[in-house]
Amino acid sequence: MKIYNFSAGPSILPQSTIENTAEAVKNFNGIGLSILEISHRSKDFQAVIDEAVALFKELLDIPEGYSVLFLGGGASMQFCMVPYNLLEKKAAYLNTGTWASKALKEAKLFGEIVEVASSKEALFNYIPKDYTVPADADYFHITTNNTIYGTEIRKDIDSPVPLVADMSSDIFSRPLDVSKYGLIYGGAQKNLAPAGVTFVIVKEELLGKVTRPIPTMLDYRTHIKEGSMFNTPPVLPIYSAMETLRWLKGLGGLAAMEKINLEKAALLYDAIDSSKIFTGTAKEEDRSIMNVCFVMKDEYKELEPEFQKFATERGMSGIKGHRSIGGFRASIYNAMPKSGVQALVDCMKEFERNH
Amino acid sequence: MKIYNFSAGPSILPQSTIENTAEAVKNFNGIGLSILEISHRSKDFQAVIDEAVALFKELLDIPEGYSVLFLGGGASMQFCMVPYNLLEKKAAYLNTGTWASKALKEAKLFGEIVEVASSKEALFNYIPKDYTVPADADYFHITTNNTIYGTEIRKDIDSPVPLVADMSSDIFSRPLDVSKYGLIYGGAQKNLAPAGVTFVIVKEELLGKVTRPIPTMLDYRTHIKEGSMFNTPPVLPIYSAMETLRWLKGLGGLAAMEKINLEKAALLYDAIDSSKIFTGTAKEEDRSIMNVCFVMKDEYKELEPEFQKFATERGMSGIKGHRSIGGFRASIYNAMPKSGVQALVDCMKEFERNH
Ligand SMILES: Cc1ncc(COP(=O)(O)O)c(C=O)c1O
Ligand SMILES: Cc1ncc(COP(=O)(O)O)c(C=O)c1O
Ligand SMILES: [Mg+2]
Ligand SMILES: [Mg+2]
Ligand SMILES: [Mg+2]
Ligand SMILES: [Mg+2]
Numbered sequence: 001m002k003i004y005n006f007s008a009g010p011s012i013l014p015q016s017t018i019e020n021t022a023e024a025v026k027n028f029n030g031i032g033l034s035i036l037e038i039s040h041r042s043k044d045f046q047a048v049i050d051e052a053v054a055l056f057k058e059l060l061d062i063p064e065g066y067s068v069l070f071l072g073g074g075a076s077m078q079f080c081m082v083p084y085n086l087l088e089k090k091a092a093y094l095n096t097g098t099w100a101s102k103a104l105k106e107a108k109l110f111g112e113i114v115e116v117a118s119s120k121e122a123l124f125n126y127i128p129k130d131y132t133v134p135a136d137a138d139y140f141h142i143t144t145n146n147t148i149y150g151t152e153i154r155k156d157i158d159s160p161v162p163l164v165a166d167m168s169s170d171i172f173s174r175p176l177d178v179s180k181y182g183l184i185y186g187g188a189q190k191n192l193a194p195a196g197v198t199f200v201i202v203k204e205e206l207l208g209k210v211t212r213p214i215p216t217m218l219d220y221r222t223h224i225k226e227g228s229m230f231n232t233p234p235v236l237p238i239y240s241a242m243e244t245l246r247w248l249k250g251l252g253g254l255a256a257m258e259k260i261n262l263e264k265a266a267l268l269y270d271a272i273d274s275s276k277i278f279t280g281t282a283k284e285e286d287r288s289i290m291n292v293c294f295v296m297k298d299e300y301k302e303l304e305p306e307f308q309k310f311a312t313e314r315g316m317s318g319i320k321g322h323r324s325i326g327g328f329r330a331s332i333y334n335a336m337p338k339s340g341v342q343a344l345v346d347c348m349k350e351f352e353r354n355h
Numbered sequence: 356m357k358i359y360n361f362s363a364g365p366s367i368l369p370q371s372t373i374e375n376t377a378e379a380v381k382n383f384n385g386i387g388l389s390i391l392e393i394s395h396r397s398k399d400f401q402a403v404i405d406e407a408v409a410l411f412k413e414l415l416d417i418p419e420g421y422s423v424l425f426l427g428g429g430a431s432m433q434f435c436m437v438p439y440n441l442l443e444k445k446a447a448y449l450n451t452g453t454w455a456s457k458a459l460k461e462a463k464l465f466g467e468i469v470e471v472a473s474s475k476e477a478l479f480n481y482i483p484k485d486y487t488v489p490a491d492a493d494y495f496h497i498t499t500n501n502t503i504y505g506t507e508i509r510k511d512i513d514s515p516v517p518l519v520a521d522m523s524s525d526i527f528s529r530p531l532d533v534s535k536y537g538l539i540y541g542g543a544q545k546n547l548a549p550a551g552v553t554f555v556i557v558k559e560e561l562l563g564k565v566t567r568p569i570p571t572m573l574d575y576r577t578h579i580k581e582g583s584m585f586n587t588p589p590v591l592p593i594y595s596a597m598e599t600l601r602w603l604k605g606l607g608g609l610a611a612m613e614k615i616n617l618e619k620a621a622l623l624y625d626a627i628d629s630s631k632i633f634t635g636t637a638k639e640e641d642r643s644i645m646n647v648c649f650v651m652k653d654e655y656k657e658l659e660p661e662f663q664k665f666a667t668e669r670g671m672s673g674i675k676g677h678r679s680i681g682g683f684r685a686s687i688y689n690a691m692p693k694s695g696v697q698a699l700v701d702c703m704k705e706f707e708r709n710h
Contacts (some may be wrong), residue, residue, distance in 0.1 A: 003387035007394045010590060018389045025377040032358035034373045036549035039362045039673060072427035076586035080570035109568050189587055194391035196551040196589030213464050215435035231431035232544055234551030235365055236591060318394060
């Protein structure tokens with residue numbers, strides 16, 4: 001049976017990324033060594049990280065003055081690295097979910113934090129739009145895609161102060177205007193790579209302004225200076241990221257990718273909206289095209305475990321909703337083919353016919 | 356041609372680790388998904404991390420009261436995490452090389468540092484033994500194997516204060532008396548796994564004593580509480596680590612491993628000591644059994660580039676010495692078979708006969 005991976009992250013990757021990584025584990029570049037055992041200082045690996053950085057810049061059309069970094073520690077490490085490097089006195093945070101809340105909590109160790117708005121009272125089912133960012137904040141932090149709640153900020157907003165964005169779960173899902181951001185980061189384990197590498201896109205001129213001493217490994221300038229090779233980087237995850245970026249480019253880049261993502265999302269949301277038993281949890285205008293959250297309507301609520309079992313038996317893997325909202329979550333990242341979304345929709349319709 | 360990987364790290368791994376990781380990238384546990392794309396919260400991965408922790412405890416005979424963690428960021432991140440968590444006022448450091456110096460430098464951000472001894476004046480070619488650790492230090496930090504200089508502390512020393520050891524390049528090379536240590540850490544990319552995962556063995560009772568606030572991700576207690584799953588851990592590197600630990604156990608554990616390592620090291624050091632053109636750089640009594648550093652004697656010095664080429668052409672990969680001491684370095688980690696060391700020795704002898 002074909003398994004469709006709807007996991008929220010680590011999550012589905014392009015078939016070419018998986019196949020070429022498997023080959024590189026056996027014999028990297030035909031040099032007779034595994035990607036698992038090659039020196040990060042070898043010219044073969046230097047070529048990999050150089051290509052990954054170049055493809056980041058090309059696909060996202062990153063302007064001059066920004067650096068692309070590959071670090072360890074996960075997006076969660078960025079929750080403290082961002083304020084360590086950028087927060088002198090005050091920062092503004094938009095609270096749109098669990099991850100946004102965690103980022104905000106961490107920043108409180110470093111200075112005054114203004115929560116400009118929060119949708120917590122509505123279980124984060126929408127993106128607040130009516131707020132003011134203090135003009136004297138060192139930066140404004142947003143979470144563009146709220147993985148757990150299925151809401152997304154899908155346009156590049158204007159901010160009066162440097163904009164910092166956690167794009168863990170929607171980077172590369174659409175073209176970006178990077179010039180509107182001061183720093184973009186994310187765990188790469190959704191749209192890009194296996195778990196173990198974190199990407200950072202940072203506008204260099206923002207750095208070096210805080211007065212606190214910064215431990216070497218937590219200072220972005222260390223990694224900029226050494227091209228992400230101050231110490232041993234996560235070699236294999238970076239290799240796989242490069243493979244995914246090649247796949248994205250081959251597909252036609254981010255405009256082409258966005259078109260496919262919009263089609264996939266429409267297919268699934270249409271099925272939800274026209275269903276007698278399922279209903280979406282996120283406010284329509286803020287729906288994510290990456291994580292689609294839905295539950296059973298009240299009168300069918302007790303069927304949820306049955307659908308979970310039904311869908312799992314038909315190869316739908318990872319569709320259980322996050323414990324904080326329950327129901328179902330289908331993560332339809334870049335690598336999920338339209339046929340996978342169709343298979344899920346068919347499964348929902350079949351279940352519905354039976355009830 | 357068979358390639359022998361003498362790289363200092365990332366470095367050679369057991370063939371079974373490489374083959375089984377390649378298989379898991381294609382189809383993990385036969386579940387129809389790749390290890391690259393499975394959720395770290397899946398029961399299949401939970402079993403992997405549980406087994407890796409259990410094998411750590413079994414092979415190193417770790418006593419009660421210690422936790423084993425798998426983190427991101429590399430050993431270099433531990434250079435700041437250790438003082439963040441353990442240094443209230445004063446700590447003692449033994450300076451035996453580049454890595455020890457970097458650890459010491461980082462700790463200075465957090466309190467008073469006493470360098471109890473240093474072999475810097477002799478280009479770190481020996482381990483100082485005549486020093487006193489202040490009884491009021493919060494901990495004493497050592498680097499058991501100095502990867503760059505080929506010196507090693509091969510017995511568990513006694514310390515009047517909690518002993519912290521960077522064992523990046525000799526963990527699992529011999530049995531340890533873990534009870535003599537407060538904390539052991541290392542990048543796993545030498546004897547254990549591909550790059551991207553860092554191990555920490557920590558005595559829990561040492562934690563929670565410093566007064567500074569600690570960012571969540573930098574606090575060992577976060578990771579102890581969540582079993583290294585506070586956030587997404589480096590899934591594939593942990594899988595490979597588990598495979599290497601299985602291999603080690605199958606070999607008979609650390610006593611068996613040490614015996615093999617001693618034989619391999621003796622083979623290579625004997626060749627160096629009986630050579631008319633090569634000479635070792637580390638003081639005999641402090642020689643590492645993991646990284647064997649040697650140069651050409653003064654009268655043959657100009658032959659170094661020729662030997663480099665000669666050996667490379669015969670499949671010896673990664674034997675160039677670190678730029679800070681030059682010459683050659685053969686890293687003969689656990690996974691390097693005796694036949695590999697023999698191949699290098701043969702190569703040295705053949706070169707010698709030709710000159
Ligand atoms: C939006 C967002 N931010 C941060 C994180 C945390 O990432 P990591 O596990 O790499 O620390 C996640 C993980 O799912 C996420 O979805
Ligand atoms: C003894 C020792 N400590 C620390 C490090 C740094 O490790 P990482 O690159 O994982 O930060 C190394 C790397 O070679 C090492 O050999
Ligand atoms: Mg969220
Ligand atoms: Mg290294
Ligand atoms: Mg060293
Ligand atoms: Mg995650």
